[in-house]
Amino acid sequence: MATILLQAAGAYLGGFLGSVGAAVGSAAGAVAGYMVDRALIDGSRRIEGPRLASSRPFTAEEGISLPRLYGTARLGGTLIWATRFKENRETRRQGKLGPKLTEYSYFANAAFALCEGEIAGIRRIWADGREIDRENVEMRVHCGTEDQLPDPLIEAKQGEGNAPAYRGTAYVVVDRLDIGPYGNRIPQLQFEVIRPVGGFVNRIKAVSLLPGATEYGLSPKLIRRRARPGEERAVNRNVLFAGTDIAASLDELQTTCPNLEHIALIVAWFGDDLRAGHCRVRPYVTTANGGGLSSEWLVSGLAREAAPVVSTHDGGAAYGGTPSDRSVLDAVAEIKARGLGCTLYPFVMMDIADGNALPDPYGGVSQPSYPWRGRITCDPAPGSEDSADCTAVAAAQVSAFCGDAQAGQFSPAADTIAFSGAADDWGYRRFILHYAHLVKKAGGVDAFLIGSELRGLTTLRDAANGFPFVDELVQLAVDVRGVIGPQTRITYGADWSEYFGHHPQDGSGDVCFHLDPLWASPAIDAVGIDNYMPLSDWRP
Template structure:
């Protein structure tokens, strides 16, 4: 009522003073004032409609005919061409909100908001197929996280099927398969963050052109010291309230770094069959009797989701820290048990055979103040190789227990007394209820139990490269480390069953005959290799495969055109250093003064040839005491078990094949 009255009054007053225009303005002002009065006196309601921006054209721009189809070699980033598209899909959302109207005199206002979202479905042709893999994707020059999108990749094979989404839109039998063309299909790509338009897409494409990739059948998965790096699920670090940081995801193409790495690995190496998964505990002393082996963490305080770090029932707050190097952790932490279980299950699901490789890294910082068993110095070398663990003092040093009961005791202390029955599954974690020790046996049996929890592994290694330890002699000329490994292999075999292959990864200088200063020649690991619980001879194989020097004046120049000649390297697996001859010292190496490997006494030079796997495997092993050959062979049965190279390689540096076992930092 007030609206009508005040509108009429405003028209009269405005017309009297300002004419027709005044009458119009007066009526508008009067009506507005009246509506306010009506709302205050009588209540009522009002409706508003807010409409978002809407596209007038839903067509997607397509590429022009006749555009060239690239052919790539190696890796390239390509823009591609739109080869198929639907009209943009429009999704309308309506949201109604009400305000006011809480009292009899308050006006109720209803606001209806209509918004529009757009989605694109299209195929992007990339290059001539067949390619090895399609990797990262960029949209408008920025990395595009495809893990939450529906994106399908076709590598351009000669028999690739039509895309199901294209076929659903075109009709059965009407969709092209684009055989011989590598392409991507985006299904329902949200366009809001691209200004409701199809962004400029570029794609990483890789086509392997070398001969190496198809030959690869097995790889070692490292670093071994990564708290969550092995988890195929995303783990985040809690940085603060509502703030999170990536712990194991630094890619946009998969849920985690491991998933992306394995996808790329299987694409690049189509004949891959096995993966050796390295998991690390840390040793802290080169003296066997004083060395503990335990899991460690990078930081004592680090909150992560969806789960926290644990190994067994050891939580982060109680775990020791890895040492500090230049203000940062010297190593990554031991992988969390949950991440190792998830990695094993993921690898098994991919059809890959898993070797679980419990691994000891020596976390011995500079200035450690621990007596060196080799030199007698006050401190041990920083971050040494585990192959230097030995008795204290080392064999050959004054006062060494080597050859006596003292050596037996020191080796036994390192291995410990943990038993399979000390481990159980307690609410999804591994509960240890054995002696209070951090030992080799505890580490290895822990992971044997974990392998059971994960559903099993194809192969299990009980250790690797304890090269000096397995040479230590106990009372009566025994080899206590080899005997301890034999018992450990039996325990692991009993836990995992006959379907799991069990062995030890010996260093390439360790697996066979060992010569001693008194003229003895022994085969310390033969008792292990002969054990019914051991299925193969494992060797970490890093022998010299070349002896190349700068220029053409060296001895091998006549054998090949260069140090990377394949025939030269292949032939050197059964000739050259560690087979035909050796260098007596570094001076001899510098001068290429080669000493032939020979055995004038018994005509068995192969026992001194570290590269002669063939003779070791096919012949009986006769030990020698003070140079005199034994009448009977060791327990090894010729040809009874296969060799398996548990590691192999060389540093990727100039002339790396000269000394593959030397890894420059």
């Protein structure tokens, strides 16, 4: 109607300008009338999206077997309970004057039997063959104990006293699952189920958390890198069954080791030379480009741009880099929040790449690639011709390795610990004292290591037949105690091959209990030994 009226009005008004004006006025009036008509018509129209007339029926198989699981396996869930789909309706107008559109979405509640209990937990979930993000699914796991209670949702729907507890059966309840992506039906769900066999896991009380070389892997907070505007990716989340990698690790540890009490948190700096007098111990990064990261990398006041970059091996970074101070602080807080004890374990890794030209203190053409830290020694090494061992030169090289950092040269900053000593002092003392101050900033830990497996250094002797690096460790323990206080236990992790004494291979037949002054120090709380015992034996 508006089209006809406005078309006539436009022709009349345009007629004052002649026949051409009448034609133009008529066309303009017709367009305006059409727009008015569409607004009036669309404003009262309603469009409804697809809607389920009824829930699709479920099928059941009577007498189906219930699996018995040993270890870890991917199991298909058997539907044992479900409710009618919950329908959500959302109405919105398309544009300012457009029609109203009503869209429907559906959510399901269901329970799936997995296997005979008792299981430790569930790691991953697949829906129609595709792994789903557990952070987006509300799910409760019932491990199949003989005293488990009914699921609260099932009991709420069935009525108090009418819900089975399925004791002895491991099952999961999925709460309000969005089934739109699966064709508005409950998808075929599969679960990666963990069931440790035997009682060994119940005896595990403490675990060392690896790797110690990861810039953000210890952060329980999600760290993102922006590749380009509008595109981001997580750098510390490589799984879909927890919010971050460390959360996934701790969840699984506590699931599989129910009596776990303690975590040793390893944090790595990197040595760059087997010659004690030339070796610097510094924090490394995997790349100097930190653009787009949601969290700044800072360690001992050192920013990413000024930090050394780890070497490459087989086309990639040889190590994961040093954890940022912020991530270590947050990891300690996360471990303590879970009711676990925490040991901070400063760890030296050796970043000496293939094909290096460094002189080998043991007499080789060049230093071996990525060696064990226990190989750091004097130059020339003990047993070599003209060895520096048992001379004042060995003591001087040990002193150079340790550096001159003092406890009073460290101070807390926003996300790191600032160091006011010499900028080029990358000695071992700075490494250990830095983490002692970081522990203090974190509110303390249960235990702290001042080092481990530095066998090539602890066995070096000076001209008076003393052990200068052991003396350095004794003083370092005293300094660390002064920083972190009496409530934290302190020790050194001696290598299993040296804890019983030093047996110099010089034909003297001497046996030197070189670590006794360290173990006897009032600042040391325990004799520590790094020993890698086999957990199994292939022999019958």
